[in-house]
Amino acid sequence: GQNIDQPTEMTATEGAIVQINCTYQTSGFNGLFWYQQHAGEAPTFLSYNVLDGLEEKGRFSSFLSRSKGYSYLLLKELQMKDSASYLCAVKDSNYQLIWGAGTKLIIKP
Amino acid sequence: IAGITQAPTSQILAAGRRMTLRCTQDMRHNAMYWYRQDLGLGLRLIHYSNTAGTTGKGEVPDGYSVSRANTDDFPLTLASAVPSQTSVYFCASSESVAGGPDEQFFGPGTRLTVL
16 A cells, blocks of 8 residues: 655754654655645645755755655754644655645744 | 635535535646545545546545536535535645646635534
8 A cells, every 4th residue: 555654743943953754655656745734724835856865945955765765854943934734745656646644843932 | 816716615514415615726727636634644635637528536536526627627526425524625736647846736625514
């Protein structure tokens, strides 16, 4: 079967750095996405990785290792507005997204 | 309209009733999707459409039907609602169904409660 694993919840301090991990087992791989979802709102796109390595976009970076079936999202200089759920999703061999359950990130002052 | 709209925003429905959730996009995207999101579970694909006139079944299609008569609209129908269909429903769209950084854009969601 297909499976995406992420921690359920993480807590971090404002101004700090946090890394959210995602491991996956899917039928085929056509890229990995990270989305942000604030409570009561729709998911919004953060990043996309298809090749191994780090993609940096401002305070957010995403890393991929295809051989390990592993990705992480790195958030730097945390702000209170970063309190949200972070969803990992893999595009499978049918080009459909398989979603993890999401990691709820709580930022404390 | 900018992006994707969904209606209604929320609905309480008696079991056994028929309900259609509406979704409209103005981005001329070819592909559209319906997901349900339940606490502790990832987004689960109900149905999708790669282009107008075609539809396909996702991971959890039972009890739901869709149609794609044109590019912009992708309604989701519950023929006879059951309590297990209580969920938040998201409609999404993307330019195409293919490899590459083709992100999905999401509507604001419909919160459905079936009693």
